[in-house]
Every structure is written in structure tokens, then in C-alpha cells.
Amino acid sequence: MKKFSHVNALTIDEAVSILRRYGDRASLIAGGTDLLGKMKDRILSRYPEALVNLKTIPGLDFIKEENRILEIGALTRLEDIAIDQTVRGGYAALAQAANRTASPHLREMGTIGGNICQDIRCWYYRHPNNRFPCLRKGGGRCYAIEGDNRYHSIFGGSVEEGCYAVHPSDTAPALIALDAEIRTSKRTIKAGDFFQVEVTKTTVLDEDEIVTKILVPRPPENAKSGFVKFALRKTIDFPIVNCAALISSSEGKVSAARICLNAGYVKPYRASRAEEVIVGKTFNEADAEAAGSAAVSEAKPLPHNGYMVQIAKTMVKRAILACG
């Protein structure tokens, strides 16, 4: 691993000022489960000179519900979210997503803030020793286009000629389905607007901006939420595709739906077409399947990832049925 300085921040303001001082040469660190792996594997073309430690900032690790709003501090660990009774009761999709993230060890380290700010997954981008200096690293091409793209975006790239890497977060689609907001050191952003399709970034955050907490409105009484994930093994792995849904219904009929897929695109993919199809329907296999098909109607799979379309469709179907 390259040398770096490790700076403990005691307040958000201090962390922000350190970030300003270093410009783009600093990175924030909380659980470190994504960042340290990247640094150890020497995948980057440039390394942060300083890591700004957020764990030393008090008061960012909490889960509370007030006035029908769930507040989660950015430093709250995924395991704590997964087992929290309030989250499990009222915000099932989020608890389930946290619970399906990585492995028990990693959930004890990784934070919700880090989980939504994590970097993309692509085995060219993440190949050890920066073997593929790809578009995302300032290089000239996206290796996935002509290469082994079985796990790349099925809904197109950041730009025409790449990057086809996918956003791998399990909690992100849950937050979007639950219509959460992300509070930062500067502003409040809708979860649906938080993620960004850009070759070098995954979020809309400025260089000196820090996520401080997540706000999730309690779903209405007639709503249920759920999260499903498809991965190659029963634990540890990143999703091939995951999906979260929040569905309100009255008298067995769907009255409103928010459905979000992830790991199928450069950012979480809101399945608006599926939402349109399922509203007004009852919870049954055929309609859920139709909604799944609608969700992938705009898919543009690459030569080797056609299978992911099938998985995305099935995940939408199963997420809907899980809310029935």
C-alpha cells in the first residue's frame, strides 16, 4: 500500500476544512471496507495523500425515529441497521438490504454512509496493479465494451463509449424505494438524485461535501417494502442484480409503487415502467411478471450480459410479490 497520512477529524467542519486543504488528494474513511481494498490492490492510478477519519467525529452513529421520520447517522454500521427493530418493523427493505450486504465481518465495519458512497464494481477497473488504465481512471477506453462484460451495465454506459461498471450498493435501492433523503454538510438531497452517471464520480457530492445522515419517511400504513438480491453465493458476494420495492395497496390492489434496481446500471435504476404497470393491479404472478418485463423494456445488454436482463426482470417480480 502507498504511504498516506491519516488525519482524525473531530467535527464535520474540521473534516470539511481538511478536505478543502487537500483538494482532490484526500479521501474520507469510515469503515474503510471499500477504500482500503482499493488501495491495497493498487488499482488506482492516483492515490489519496491523506485519509480523513470520520470515526472520531462523535454523534454520527445513531438510529432514531421521530415524527414518522427515521434518522440514521452516516457512521451507523450496516449490522446495527440490519438488526434494529424499528428499521425491521417499519422500513423492512432497508433492514433486509443491510442484512444481505457482504458478510457479518464487513457489516460490522461498513457504514451506511460508506455503503452509498462506495465506488463502482468492474473487474477491469478493480484489476490489481492498475493493469487496465480505463476510462474511469482517465485512460482512453472502457475495456468492458469488447471484453468480458458478463457483470456490466444492461442499461447503457455513463457515456457512449463507456464506463459500463455497475453501482453495487445493496442499501441504495432500498433508500430510493423508501424515498429517503441524504443530509450532507451542505444540503439535503433526495436519494433518487444522489447518485450520478458520470465517468469519474458515483454521487453528486462536491469534493468538500460529507454525508451526515439519512432521513427516511415512514411508509404509510397500507404500504409494505421489501428487498431481494441475486448473488452467486449465499453470502459475501456483491449483487448480480438487486431490487427494492415500496408498494401501497388498498383492498388488494396496488395504489402506488416505488421500485428500484441496482447493480444493473452505473447508478441505481428506478424501474418507473414497472411502477406504471403494477399500479392498479393485484399481487399475482402474471402482473408481477409483466411489471418485471416492463422494468427491463429499455435494457440494452452488452454481448455477454443478456442473462442479467432475466435476473433484473425476476428481481422486480419477486420484490413486488414480497410486498404483497
Next chain:
Amino acid sequence: MSKESDDRREVKVLTREKLDLRQLVKAPEVGPSVVGRSIVRTDAMLKVTGRLDFGADYLQDGFLHGKILRSSHPHALIKSINTKKAKELPGVAAVLTAESVPGRNGFGAIIPDQPVICGDKVRFVGDAVALVAAETEKIAHQALELIEVEYDPLPPVFDPREALKEDAPKIHEKGNLLSYNKLRKGDMEKGFAQADVILERTYQVPFLDHAYLEPDICMAIPKADGTMLVEGPMQAPFTVRRNVNAVLGVPINKVRVRQIPMGGGFGGKEDSPIDLGCRAAVLAYHTRRPVRIALEREEITLQTSKRHPMIMQIKIGAKKDGTLVAFEGVIYDEQGAYASMGPVIPPAGGSHIHAMVMMPGPYEIPNVKVDAYLCYTNHPYGGAMRGFGAPQVHVAHEQIMDELAEALNINPIDIRRKNGFREDSATATGQVLEQSVGLHDTLEVCTRAFDWDRRYQETGYVDEGKTKRRGIGIGLGWYRTSIGTNNDACGANVYVHEDGSVLLYTGITEMGQGSFTVLPQICAEELGVRMEDVRLVQPDTDVVPESGPTVGSRSTTLMGNAIILAARQVKESILEMASEMLMVPMDRLESRDRRIYDRDNSGKSLEFREVAARCMAKGKRLIGQGWWAPPPPTLDPETGQGNPYFVYTYSTHMAEVVVDMETGEVEVTDYVAAFDVGKAINPKAVEGQIEGGVAMGLGYALMEEVALEGGYIQNLNLKNYLIPTSLDVPDIEPIIVEVENRFGPYGAKGIGEMPNLPATPAILNAIANACGGRVRTLPADPERVFWAIKEAERAVR
């Protein structure tokens, strides 16, 4: 904690005489003897408490750190190498290129065709073009970045069939065909003429990585007297010595190789310690300082051996009633860049010929023809990996047996009942199996324990939504004990001390398989002492007799026999001396549980240690040396006929799976595995082998694959080279059947490699049974299973 097994679960051990198929009762004879008991592993406490020192735990004071600059191309000429800048970096002790190798610039388990450092040409991306030794690992890394290499890329070859073409680029001077072998039995034309059904299928398996837990490490320490000491976790210390001495250009007795605790090998630590041993030794030779090379996980994946990929074509013919009449097979066996353990050691050694011999499966077939091509390519090289050419062909023969059963509308167990080996069956090589053939015993026991007949009726959808289907599958297996060469002897020394304690010297290594428990058990049994009286000496080529490599599931059987011979020599002294002391004829004396007693008058006895002390005082032999080699193998190179291996282990596996029809995901939900092991010296250890092997076979079936693209490996790390997690492996019910091996110690035969072989096809057959689709190219990951389902649906329409 008790010294005996505290695990109260019972391992089913069935002897053939006691084999009651209706009840499946456990019928062990637990006597006072040491053999046959589930004694806790000698290293268990050290391992579970983390007190056992592995290579990475060894002190590094005074050591230089070796690193390897690997090729940037799968196939290229080296135009120039500039090491000037790297040499100038402070903290760098040596930067070596090809001309620095003092002796032979080549190593290999069979043929030394792999350069220690490539001089003119690279043949895969794991090839070494320069070696660095530096004061820290970090400086060594920096030095690698400062070495400038200019390449002239050559067209690469990545497919064994392409490699055989006349105009294919030549990877080695002698061409790309490393070995062509054939097996001919009976008359193929006549055979197929008798067939009512003929099937032709092609099966394909990828490169696999061993994924052992402990990364490779090697330490080379130059001694003042000019001896080079090489230490590391290794399966074959003598093969390492044979290579290091040639590479250094010194006689064998100037190299000392010591095996240290090993965190898993699976065959992989047969090759890699040769590689690291030679390279560390060359660095130590030049710097005159101790050098350690510790590979990182990505380096292991890049550089070390793999399981050979194969393309296997089969044409099989059977009569209506399922009787097999003809089998024709072709194997394109991909060797990769270097020969490793692929080529033939006459008559039947090497993984390639083993694959050829095993290809028709454990079935009596009168007419057989196999052609097997072993080809160099510019991929990583294939070496030994638990099964040595046999896991691949099991994937083929067990799947085609199921496909045949389906075509004939026969129950998959019935077609195996009809054709499976029995005593006096003749194999495809014409070998008559005269003894210890428990295949049918395992088949019947497994059928009962799994409740096959009931479950065979209960396949189909398991959920209301009709998205998941259940299926069951069977896999038979057979595997040799021994390696099929004329150089397969094991030597052991047994040294009894005046207090009755014993040192046991063997060259067999411990990699987790349990040899360091089973071998002392045999020694204690034969001498008549307790297990805790025997201490096994860590293998050291200066100290222990040549034992060959720890491979081929040979340790318990071959070394067990050598230990018995050695122990008997000492026991003879002991009994002679006791006879004098007790004034009882020697043939009435018995040694058991630390006492020598008169069989006719058990009140008359002596303590083992008193007699040992007297022997020592009188100068009577207390050191025994035993050598044992199996009956010599034979195999005609033209016809592939003969007796390649002297005994085989047999097995039946049955698996239940649930397949998700919408995603192709497979869950293995239940598993029974029955093995004829001759005699379980330590049933608990056998159980461990079975469970670990099944997990490994499951990985082969469902997820494992070295993903290669243009000669480069995509999944260098265990985050995307997937092996099963504990949640992916079902509960496994192991059943041990004992059909005595006349040549084995107490009737034992090998078990180490066997358990993963039938597991893979049992799961693949269960998938096909569940969803109707068959995956013939591994791994059967969800995607392949999904497309197979779609293909099957199209075929029905």
C-alpha cells in the same frame, strides 16, 4: 479435553460381512487397538488455538525479501531487459536475470522445461523475467517497477485444438503436442454394431485454482558449509531438492529441504515449492543471505499450477437393457505453458495418462478406444489438483451414463448396477480387479441411506409459485492408490528410545489431510504402544528416508506398509529381548498397550519401556527401516493395456438439489456419500476427507473457474474466484464401507483425492433431473443452468 474423540456423532463404518443393508447399523469393532479409532488429529489443538507457526509466522530478521517480475505478455520474445535503475535503488541486494542462474535454468516435477528466469522468451503471464531481493517487501516491489523489459510479442495459442494445427505458433521448440496416448481394447466396429442406442456428447471443464488458505512461501538459507537450506510448506520435499540441486549446480547432498507446517495443498504445493525453492535459492546463492519469497494471493493465481482444462468427446453404445458395449473417447487436455505433472512417466504416471485410463469410468465395457492429446498453450500450466486428471473425466463419464439411462428410459442407479465393476471385472486397460472392489456395496448402501427410490418419485416443483424444482442425482467414482510409476517407494524409520517413546521418520507431509495422525497410529499399533508414545518428525531431507511425494492418495497405504516393516524390525528386537527376560518363547509373546505379555499366561508380562531400555543397554537394534513399493505397474504404450495401478477406492454419491427455474440458481439441499476405503485407520479423519472433498466437488460443479481473457486471468483474487462458503455446502452424510485391500496396512487404501470426484457429476446430474436442462460446460453457474433450461424447453416444443 480428552485425547480421544470428543465428537459424539457416529461415523458409519460398515464391514462387508456386517453390511446389513436393511438396517444400516454401525458395526465397528472397537477394541483396545489404536488403528480404527477416531483419534483426534495430533495438530488439532495447535491449529484451532492458532499456536501452530506457519511460514508467514516465521521470524524474518536478517531475511531479504524476494519478488518476481512477471511477463506482461502471454507469448513474446524478450528483446532486452534493463535492470540498472532497479539495482541502484537503496535497499536492493540483487536483481537477477537469466544469465545469473548458476546451474540448469529450468525446473519441473517431470521435465525441467520451465525457466527459473526467462532469457529469450516468455510463454505465459506468470513467467519470471527477473528476480529481485531487497531489504523489505516494499523496496522489492519498487525495484520491480524500475526494471525495463522490451518484448516482441508473438501470436499466442489458447486452445489445445488450435495448438495441434500444423501452422500453430510453436510454444516450445519440440512443438505443442506434449503427449499423445491411446487406449485400445476390443473391436469398436463390432461393439457399436451391437448397440441399440449410441450417444455422442462433448463435455468441457475449465482451469481451476486450488485456492488453498495459506499463501505460498519459501525460505532459502545459505549455510556456512556451502549447503543450501530450503524451507517451506511443500508436498514433495524430495522433488524440490532434486530441482534446487540442479539449478544451483551442486550435488544432492548440498541441498537440504525442510517441510514446515502447511495450510492446504490439494496438489498445488507439489509444483509451487519447486518454483519458489529454485528462485529463492538462486537469490540466496547470489546475495549469500537468507531470502524469503512470500507470494500474495494474486501472485499465486498468476503463477502457480492449476487443474487441467479438458475438452472431452464421448461416443457410447449400449443395448436396450443398458448393457454397455462400446466407448470411444477423445481428450484434448490443455497443459498450458509448462509440462509440470502432465506428461507420462512410464508406464502410467502423470496426470494425462491417468485421465485416459480413468475416462471410461468404473464400468465393464468390452470395446474401448481413447485418444488423449496433451497440448501446450500460452495459458497458466496444469498441475496436480486433488484427483490428477480424474475429476475431469468423472464429469464426462458420469454425465453420459445419466444421459444414456434417460435415452434408454432406465433408472440411473440400475444402469450403474448393471455395468459397475465387481470383483474379477476387467477394466478398460484389461486389468482384472481381483480384490477389494466395493463399488456395488457403496451403491446399495447409498441408495438406502439416501432413500433414492422414494425421492426418485418426488421430483418436481417445490413451491406454489412454480419457480423452483427439486431433483436428485448420482455419481459413481473410482480412484487409484499410488502413482503408476516404477518409482513409487516409501521409506520409514522407526526409532524406539530407552523409555519406550518412539520417533517416527517419514518423508510424507501434512497438508491438512491427517497423515501426521494416521501414520503414528499405524506405528503405535504395530509396536504395541500408545498413540501418544509416537512423535512424528517433521520431514527433512537430511533426516528422513526418501518417501516420494505426498500425492496420489498413497500416504496411508504405501507409507503405512513401510512403517509396519520398520516397526516389525524393532519389535523383533523387543520380543527377542522380552523372551530372554521372561523365559517365554518368542512366538507366544505379544506387544500391546505398552506391555509385552505371554499370550498363554497374561499375568506374565513386562513393560515395553523396560524391554526397550534393556535392548539399548545390550546394543540390540532399536532402529528399524522399512521400504515398501506397490506391485509394479504395467501399461503398454501402444494399446494402453495393463495394470496401471494396484488398487482402487470406490464410491457412490447422491445429491438433492433445488433449481430456481427463473434464475438458474442451484441449491444443494441434501447429500450422502459412501466410500469403500478398505479399512478406515481413523474414521473421523476419513469423514473429514469426505466432507471437504464434497465441498470441493460442489465448487467444481457450480462456481469455480479461472476466467481467462487473452491469456490474462480476470479473477486473481478470492473475491471473484469463487469457492463455496459454509452456507453453500449442505449437510453431508458420510458412510464408510470396508472391503479389505490385501496390499494395504490393515486392509486400507487411499481416500485423500477421491471424495471430490463423484461429487461434481452427482450435482450436475441432479440439476438435469430437476430442471431438464443439462450443462455440459462447467461451471454450472446460474447463467449456464438458466440457458440450459431454456434450451430444454425449446427442445420439448
